[in-house]
Amino acid sequence: MALETWLVKVKTAISHSFDVVRPAASNPKLIKKSNVGVLAFEIAGIMSKLLHLWQSLSDKNIVRLRNETISELEGVYKIVSDDEAFLLGLACAELAENLRLVAKSVSRICTKCEDPSVCCFERLFDEFANSGRDPHGWVLSLKEMEARIKKMDRYVTVTCTLYREMEELSVMESGLSKSLKCKENESSVSEQQQKIFWQRQEVKYLKERSIWNRSFDAVASMLARSTFTILARIKLVFGIGGPCPQSLTRSLSASAAVHPDQIPSSCLFVSGQSMKSSRLEEKKDLADRFFESNSKLIKPPETTLGAAALALHYANLIIVMEKMIKSPQLVGVDARDDLYAMLPSSIRSLLRARLKGSAGFPASDPVLAGEWREALGRILGWLSPLAYNMIKWQSERSFEQQNLVPRTNVLLLQTLYFANKEKTEAAISELLVGLNYIWRFEREMTTKALFQCSTNLNGILNVKISS
Numbered sequence: 001m002a003l004e005t006w007l008v009k010v011k012t013a014i015s016h017s018f019d020v021v022r023p024a025a026s027n028p029k030l031i032k033k034s035n036v037g038v039l040a041f042e043i044a045g046i047m048s049k050l051l052h053l054w055q056s057l058s059d060k061n062i063v064r065l066r067n068e069t070i071s072e073l074e075g076v077y078k079i080v081s082d083d084e085a086f087l088l089g090l091a092c093a094e095l096a097e098n099l100r101l102v103a104k105s106v107s108r109i110c111t112k113c114e115d116p117s118v119c120c121f122e123r124l125f126d127e128f129a130n131s132g133r134d135p136h137g138w139v140l141s142l143k144e145m146e147a148r149i150k151k152m153d154r155y156v157t158v159t160c161t162l163y164r165e166m167e168e169l170s171v172m173e174s175g176l177s178k179s180l181k182c183k184e185n186e187s188s189v190s191e192q193q194q195k196i197f198w199q200r201q202e203v204k205y206l207k208e209r210s211i212w213n214r215s216f217d218a219v220a221s222m223l224a225r226s227t228f229t230i231l232a233r234i235k236l237v238f239g240i241g242g243p244c245p246q247s248l249t250r251s252l253s254a255s256a257a258v259h260p261d262q263i264p265s266s267c268l269f270v271s272g273q274s275m276k277s278s279r280l281e282e283k284k285d286l287a288d289r290f291f292e293s294n295s296k297l298i299k300p301p302e303t304t305l306g307a308a309a310l311a312l313h314y315a316n317l318i319i320v321m322e323k324m325i326k327s328p329q330l331v332g333v334d335a336r337d338d339l340y341a342m343l344p345s346s347i348r349s350l351l352r353a354r355l356k357g358s359a360g361f362p363a364s365d366p367v368l369a370g371e372w373r374e375a376l377g378r379i380l381g382w383l384s385p386l387a388y389n390m391i392k393w394q395s396e397r398s399f400e401q402q403n404l405v406p407r408t409n410v411l412l413l414q415t416l417y418f419a420n421k422e423k424t425e426a427a428i429s430e431l432l433v434g435l436n437y438i439w440r441f442e443r444e445m446t447t448k449a450l451f452q453c454s455t456n457l458n459g460i461l462n463v464k465i466s467s
Contacts, residue, residue, distance in 0.1 A: 034114075036219050040212040043109060043219060044159035047152045049102045050226050054149055056095060056409055057233045065091055069414060074382035079419040079427070090413040092238040093297035099230055100291045106223045113220045121224045128228060129290040132235075138228040145229050148222065155211045162206040169199045240290075298412070305424060306417040310344070314424060315390035315416055317342050321431050322384050325376050328435065329442040336439065343432075350429040355436065369441040372434040383427055390415035 036043060055061065070076065070087050081087055103125055110121035117124075117136055127133050140148060176192045207213050234240070300306030305314055320339060324331045343351070393410045412418060 034216045035213050036211050036216050038212075039109070039216075040159050040210055041163055042105075043211055043223070044156045046102060046105050046109070046223060048156050049098075049105075050223070050230060051149060051153055051156065053095065053099055053102065053230050054145070054226075054233070057230065057237055061409055062237055064409075065411075069411070073385060073414060075386045075419075076413060078382060079386075079416075079423040080413060081418070087413050088238065089297060090418065091411055092234065092240070093294040094412050095234055096231075096291060096294040097298050099227070099234065100295070103227050106220075106227050110220045110224055113217045115217045115221065118217060118220050118224055121220075121227075125224075125227065125231075126291075129231060134228065138225045139232045140225055140229045145226070148226055148229075152222070152226070158206060158210040159212070162203065162210045162212065165199065165203050165206055169196070169203055172196050172199055300418055303420055303422070304417070305419050305421050306412075308421055310421070311390055311416040311419070312394055313342075313344075314428065315387040317428065318380075318384055318387040318431075319391070321428075321435060322380050322387075325373075325380065325431070325435055325438070328439045329446065331439055347425050347429055347432070350425060351432050354429055354433045364441065364444050366441075369438050372437050376431060376434040376438075379427055379431055383424075383431075386414065386416050386419065390417065393417075 066084075066088070070084060070091075076087065103122075107122040107125070110118050113119050124135070124138075128138075172192065172195060176189070176196060179189050179192060211219055305311040317339075320342070324335070324339065340348075389410050393412065393415050396410070416424065
């Protein structure tokens with residue numbers, strides 16, 4: 001009897017323990033989701049790039065792209081292309097390529113999720129890019145996306161602050177460790193410990209406000225849906241593919257839309273020229289490989305500085321010449337030799353041909369010097385903006401791995417990357433010929449002035465001695 005009673009009690013206890021455990025396993029709300037943690041800094045970097053892409057596609061920036069960036073940059077028309085549809089195609093291709101690179105980072109984050117649909121982000125994103133199919137309805141409305149953008153912007157800002165404060169905490173803890181090893185006085189150690197305590201409280205507070213303590217799946221879902229929405233916006237703005245969500249369509253003002261006749265996917269590089277084939281066949285073909293087609297479009301043809309890997313070098317060369325042209329009287333012989341050493345063989349050949357026969361003639365004509373200054377000013381007026389944009393574009397890409405702040409809106413078509421090599425070298429050689437003349441003119445004028453001053457001084461001294 002006692003044995004039966006004991007067995008009943010054991011059975012009841014085991015049954016009760018299973019009853020306690022079973023609801024936790026069957027109720028997903030009771031399962032603790034993993035947080036973002038230290039991946040917050042990498043994710044904040046991804047968010048900042050998504051923020052920048054969305055900003056680039058705003059009505060204001062699309063209007064600026066067409067009415068100012070393309071229409072008013074004279075250098076683009078002179079040495080890149082005068083085909084507006086082709087230039088819009090380059091802009092679309094670069095934005096799409098930037099999004100593709102960001103999407104690769106998003107995919108790497110999403111593969112770590114527990115949500116199976118988010119885990120399949122890469123496959124779903126490629127499917128959406130190529131066919132427009134969005135089985136989970138991840139494309140957000142304008143209102144939802146704007147709210148998401150504000151939230152991500154706040155997350156990026158707080159996470160940047162968290163990073164700085166954690167760095168500060170690390171420095172403080174290192175300082176305390178050194179103080180303890182050196183056996184400093186107790187008051188100094190106590191003061192440092194108090195500061196560390198408050199710094200830890202600040203870090204804890206920032207972790208709560210940033211994405212550090214957010215659910216990993218929720219943050220990954222936010223990245224996935226934002227990436228889908230930005231791709232839908234690119235297709236809408238540049239008139240690519242089928243119909244876009246009505247919420248996004250209503251958000252784009254008529255003045256910002258790129259005209260359907262100028263769909264950039266119909267422009268392809270062939271030996272530096274935009275080739276337009278049968279529109280219907282090409283649209284269908286490119287729709288099946290959206291990112292592949294844009295990656296090909298962004299590849300510079302052989303006739304450009306980008307293909308020759310000279311775009312950045314020529315940008316630096318143009319900026320050096322601009323400074324010399326502004327103050328030729330300050331250019332010494334060594335600086336002139338250094339400039340010549342920067343020239344590739346192709347420009348040296350052009351320069352020798354242009355200067356042939358003029359070396360023995362004096363540069364003493366002020367009228368000709370003035371004409372050269374005006375001509376050089378006109379050339380630099382359209383060439384130097386492309387050179388400065390090239391430097392800015394390159395510096396942004398070099399720094400972006402360490403920088404969480406959104407970049408400026410400089411596109412490759414605004415730089416020397418797609419510039420025709422032959423036309424650019426002709427312009428540079430013209431600058432060098434003009435710089436050579438005004439440099440010689442300034443030296444001759446300086447020599448004459450010094451000689452005149454010396455003559456006058458000698459005359460004065462002779463008069464004083466004779467008197």
